[in-house]
Amino acid sequence: MSELDRLLKGRKYISVDELANILNVTRDYILSKIEELERLKLVKKFSKEFDYIYPGFKLKELGSLPEEKIFNILKSYPGNEVPLSELRNKLTELDEDDFKAGLSILYNSKIIDFKKIDKTVYIKILRRELDQEMNFKFQFVKEVLDKEGLKIADLDIAKKKLLDQLLKRPGFFKIRRIKDIYIEITGDYSKIIEYLESKWITSLSPTIIKKRLWIGRKFKPYDLNAEVYRVYPGRAHPMHELIREVREIFLALGFREATGPLIELSFINFDMLFQPQDHPARDMQDTFYIKEPSYGVIPYPELIEPIKKTHENGWITGSKGWGYTWSLNEAKKLVLRTHTTAVTVRALYETGEKPDKIFCIGSVFRNETVDYKHLVEFMQVDGIVIHPNANLRWLLGIIEYFYKRMGYNKVKFWPSYFPYTEPSLQPSIYVDKIGKWLELGGAGIFRPEVTLPLGVKWPVLAWGLGLERLLMLKYDLNDIRVIYKNDLGWLRKLSVEKGV
């Protein structure tokens, strides 16, 4: 059992000084070790204030009390009587008061006596050994000098008494109140011993650096592959990261962003896009209608007549129309927008016949039964291009560029159908990962039944797609619900994927 072992055994608190003492190292060294032990949660550091006795400036200068200095000269003096002036000359470092005080103490202790012959004063040496009391005092003074600070609370009663006397002598002793550092043992105590006894520097600490304690010592090598604790960074949601990628592509192509409300009028979400009012997509089975208030105010009252007529008989658009009686009431119904085309068609009307490129990314809603393939809400991107020369091949150019930038280099275009575009087409991309062509998104040129009531005679290219599919491809997801479950188990461990 080592000394340290014995010291720590059964104790919960121990002072740093005690430790320094027993290990015969400096207090600073111990403090550096403690920082490390604290980090390992093996100990807890705390401090308490104590009074310490320190040698005063006089004691430091003289190296002992005046009486001891005097005694030491007398002790080895050849005769028994010394002329006072001779003694004084041998102790020039003492000032007169201290010299006198020293003599008076020796006199009171019956070590010397005074004798006057003619006009000369002699000191008569009575004893050449110290009594116990005197010896005790001189030992204590030596201790104070050697230790550079003794904790008063730790002194025994005799020393405390002695100290009371000594403190009456100004300049010889001083009291300083200082913080004493303790540790509370909170962890495995054999580990603490192991750390304390090792001469390695395990972890570098501010104290080691400041006091240059590393010099002449070795750093303990670490197991560089050891398991460490986990940290999780703050991150944007993977869908948000994908949106940023998509947005960046649109900006590169010179598109400006538009935003619009999530709760939208049927008039804008459907009627402005030439979706007949009995179209299945407008069923409550597919679209979320707001219960109360169920109706909103049409922001473009001037469009009501043109749109009504376009639906009914084609108005002046050159179309036959759908041939039914259009209902304003139906158009006033509030829905959760079913596509971001609601935003781009608003932007189209507000922009009018002016060359422009506009995009929108946002949430859209469908009344679905949620399962691994379907959500009630998903993210969609929509873009439109307004220009007198806009044509189908431009549309292909933009979409092809988009998918190439997303990392899909093979893109094909198939004829398709959407109620508000003609021609309509569907892009499909080749996904290397799964070795398959996938249809993704839809596109077309807005029908004149859509643009002419808005006062736009130019062709308007439009395209859109849902982003969840792209995200699922990116992260190999089989279940769409994972995306918005926000399970930290998934979100924290996602790796950064750029493109596919």
Place this chain on the structure above:
Amino acid sequence: MPVITIEFDRLRNYIDEDPSEFKKWIAWIGVDIEDVTDEYIKIEYNPNRPDYGTLIGILRTYKGLKNLERGIIKYNINNSFSKKYSVTVKSSVKNVRPYIATLVAKNIHLDEALLTELIEFQEDLHQGIGRKRRKISIGLHNFDIIKFPVKYKTVDSDFKFIPLESNTEMSIHDILAYHPKGIEYGYILEGVSQYPILIDREGKVLSFPPIINGIDTIVTVDTRNLFIDVTGIDFNLVLKTIDILAATLHDYGAELYLTQINDPEVGIYNTPKLEYDEIEIDIDDVNRLLGLNLSLNDIISSIEASRLGVKSVSGKKIKVIIPPYRIDILHPVDIIEDIAIGYGFWKLKPDLNIFFTIGSLDTRTIIIEEIVDTLVGLGFQETIHSHLSNLDILYNRMNFHENNYLEVEHSKTPSYKVLRTWIIPQLLESLEISKKEEYPQKIFEIGYVFNKSNIEGELHLACAIAGPNVSYNDIKAVLDSIMMIYNKKGYTINPIKHSSFIPGRVGKIYYNETDCGVIGEIHPDVLLNFKLEVPIACLEIDVKKLFNEYFI
């Protein structure tokens, strides 16, 4: 979208070509391949082309595209018996299901495959253009059983006959109440006291539209001659539907016979009409919209490949003939799309040499991105939840109630019924899901919330910190940090009572004397409602109120 399955063995009877060719080219007519094996191909077609609901319908365009047949098909119809094959319409049907059109198709070879296809085709028409049988419904009958003239009239609910899928007589009332088709489509006749019925001279019930046919005229593989009725509420669509059916049966080799309808309001008319429509297009419009430079001949050739016809050309104008089975041509642009299909979509070359514009972001996006960056920098994981939630999450579990929330009608998934009024409950939901993950957990979301006085939505930022040592201080530190970064000085937190939070540890955030949000420590009762066993501190800020300088 409707799907048709084509067996390659059957395909071989109609086209002299290896099925691999069909697989390779069919999508270029504008249909989707849903599935393909060595035996069959499943094709999904768009609702604007109901004529693609049969193999023969698809083959029309396909053969055009492959240059095997071109231009329009001439439909011959025998009118010798039109007076005999007649339907008398009683005026009582005008209040229920006012219109009818019929046809007779003879000498058709109905094998198992064709019969199945026709029944599926009928169903696709019901669902698509028929809008679940409301607008039109179709009855197929064995012609040979029927004694003309047929009557289209109404009956009471106790009228009885044996419907298909039943062995016994059922009253109209019972059919609507118990017959699977009555249960499914009975809503169309809701509030009606007289029911439409199609009945022959001898009292045999052909059908009870739009619900079910009678058993007497059932069509089987042995049926050689067909009588078809289409009834509905949209006269034009009724006529178009009988045309589509007539063209289909004609192309399958049947002989078509004209029938006559004696209608008390419309008068006497014959169906199927099988009339060809015309529409004029301009060559320049075609080239401008497609971004091509096609010659007149190229365009004519593309029109014919799409199985349309050219009646005449004058200057840059082409008069295009539209066959009777097409219901999707409303405007010259519809012809232009057909020209693109006839020309071949695969030949269209993408062109990115387009005009210059400067891209820009919406100011809302800019502020949202800044806030997201700030929170991510503070170590928060972003979450995205649906704007739709439910009362249990938003209020019950939060021990908090209000009633100005917005609800949607008839949600198919009950957990998505109410538009979120605040985001914190959804964060707690995600923390519940993530409770096996290491703590501390820090999550946030920026998004819109709604209520009755705010249907345009309010942009909110919500953050939550969860962990064994978490307290109010942790979220206050986050708020301080946000306020410091955005230079918002002199805000205060005024204590409030809020039953979702611990009393004395919840307050409103006031900045510039405006209530900008709420901050506090979630009440343990609420935590347990979410099965959470660690303290959670959170805040929710109205972004527009706090960052109003960005929203000018």
